[in-house]
Amino acid sequence: MAAGSAAPTSGEYIVHHLTHLNSTGHAQKSVIDWSVINIDTMFYSIVLGLATVFVLWLAARKATSGVPGRFQAAVEILVDMVSEQAKGIIHSAESRKFVSPLALTVFVWIFFMNAMDLLPVDLLPKIGEMFGIHYQRVVATADLNAALGMSLGVLLVCLYYNIKIKGLGGWIHELFTAPFGSHPLLYPVNFVMQMIEFVAKTVSHGMRLFGNMYAGELVFMLIALLGGTATVFGFVGHIIAGSIWAIFHILIITLQAFIFMMLTLVYVGQAHEAH
Amino acid sequence: MNLNATLFAQLVVFFILAWFTMQFVWPPIVKALDERAKKIADGLAAAERGKQDLELATKRSTDALREGKEKAAELIANAEKRGAQLIEEAKANAKAEADRIVAGAKAEIEQEAVRAKEQLREQVAALVVTGAEQILRREINAQAHSDILATIKQDL
Numbered sequence: 001m002a003a004g005s006a007a008p009t010s011g012e013y014i015v016h017h018l019t020h021l022n023s024t025g026h027a028q029k030s031v032i033d034w035s036v037i038n039i040d041t042m043f044y045s046i047v048l049g050l051a052t053v054f055v056l057w058l059a060a061r062k063a064t065s066g067v068p069g070r071f072q073a074a075v076e077i078l079v080d081m082v083s084e085q086a087k088g089i090i091h092s093a094e095s096r097k098f099v100s101p102l103a104l105t106v107f108v109w110i111f112f113m114n115a116m117d118l119l120p121v122d123l124l125p126k127i128g129e130m131f132g133i134h135y136q137r138v139v140a141t142a143d144l145n146a147a148l149g150m151s152l153g154v155l156l157v158c159l160y161y162n163i164k165i166k167g168l169g170g171w172i173h174e175l176f177t178a179p180f181g182s183h184p185l186l187y188p189v190n191f192v193m194q195m196i197e198f199v200a201k202t203v204s205h206g207m208r209l210f211g212n213m214y215a216g217e218l219v220f221m222l223i224a225l226l227g228g229t230a231t232v233f234g235f236v237g238h239i240i241a242g243s244i245w246a247i248f249h250i251l252i253i254t255l256q257a258f259i260f261m262m263l264t265l266v267y268v269g270q271a272h273e274a275h
Numbered sequence: 276m277n278l279n280a281t282l283f284a285q286l287v288v289f290f291i292l293a294w295f296t297m298q299f300v301w302p303p304i305v306k307a308l309d310e311r312a313k314k315i316a317d318g319l320a321a322a323e324r325g326k327q328d329l330e331l332a333t334k335r336s337t338d339a340l341r342e343g344k345e346k347a348a349e350l351i352a353n354a355e356k357r358g359a360q361l362i363e364e365a366k367a368n369a370k371a372e373a374d375r376i377v378a379g380a381k382a383e384i385e386q387e388a389v390r391a392k393e394q395l396r397e398q399v400a401a402l403v404v405t406g407a408e409q410i411l412r413r414e415i416n417a418q419a420h421s422d423i424l425a426t427i428k429q430d431l
Contacts, residue, residue: 028277036279045285049292056300063303065310072307079304101297109292145278149285153293156286 010225017121017221020143021128021135038143045140048112052105079104085262089269095161099268102157106150107261113140114213114253118246121220141256142213144206151206154264155198161271174274205263212256216249400428 008016019027021040028036059075068076086100116138128136140146162171175194176187223245227238404424411420 022279028279030277032278034280036277036281037284038279038281041281042284042288046288049288053292053295053300056296056304060300060303063307065307065314068307068311076304076308079301080308083305083308097301098293098297101301102293104301105293105296106289143281145281146285148278149282150289152282153286153289 013225013228014218014221016135017125018137018218019135020137021133027135038137038145040136040138041140041143041146044116044138045109045113045146048116048140049109052109052112056104056108078108082107082261086265089265090272091269092165092272095165095268095272099157099265103261103265106264107257110141110150110209110260111253111257113146114257116140117142117213117216117220117249117253121217121224137217139213139217141209142217144210144214147210147213148203148206150209150260151202154205154267155202157264158198158201158267158271161268165272166274170274201267205260205267208263209256209260212252216245216252219245220249396431400431403427403431 020038022028023035023037023039056075059072062069063072063076082104083096083100086096086103090096090099119138124138125136128134137143162174166174176190178190179193180186180190220242223238223241226234226241228234407424
């Protein structure tokens, strides 16, 4: 809701918090409108993306084969974890040169974006309001555009490797002959199945992350509303529920980042396998 | 949850970040990890080699020690034998020398005795002659009985 309107109702509070700061200045009317861009999502995802590569670069810059410092060791643990997972899933060393760094970036970046959920829900929006920004959502991964954008990126990588490994002809052949077999009658069935598979993979990949983070954000808002009642029950409830949810959310943000990374590796790995 | 152009912007950002990591982050860290793994492997191998060397050296030193002991024992035995031999030789030499000295002394004593006897004989003869002279001075002429005296002197 617009600034200055005194004491919004619970519904208004939630709706206000779920409204993006976009290029139109007001909530998006239609479900799909390619002329609109969410400024808050772009801002936070780019800032956190830069933070991701900066932190990783800091460790990479001074990486030595000697005794590592704590910071270097921490980043190395991450790199090693991703590298081991990639080795287990993608058997082409050539592909791993791109896919492993991609998976690492995705993991750290999504973790950072998810971690924005742990900031108090009203903190950044209130600061924004002081500077005349009335709508703001700080968790970029709780924006379907961001989550689907990334899963679409993974889809493009999958298509690239499908064509690179199997050749364009080989891949098209596979589209019509797998998974049910090579028979003219089965061609359309196979093709439809393949299309459904690609769409389902990509949508579920993005939706899983988005859904988890969106729900998490919503729960934080409800907990904030509980505290917003300004009663003893509400205050104590806010503290207890907020603590429990935040602690639990540490698991969720890490797990969702990890799942997204693992699925990225799995999907790219599948692109390498001929049916 | 509306879809808009953010989706494509995010897609582009996604690839830019992945490219950056691939270019500037992943290679140095993986290189460092591999190098360290190699270093550790080398270190372990060197340690293993060192252990083997130590075992070998220990064995060699034990052998050398045993050999030295054996040699020393042999030397001592030889020296003892030689010492005993020297003592025997010295004893034999001393005995021969002593025998020689004793024999010399005996010969000298004998000579001396012979000489003393001779002297004694001369003196006794002179005494006898003197005694006889004195006895006979009163009764007989010494010149008349000189042949008898000579005979007596010869029998002494």
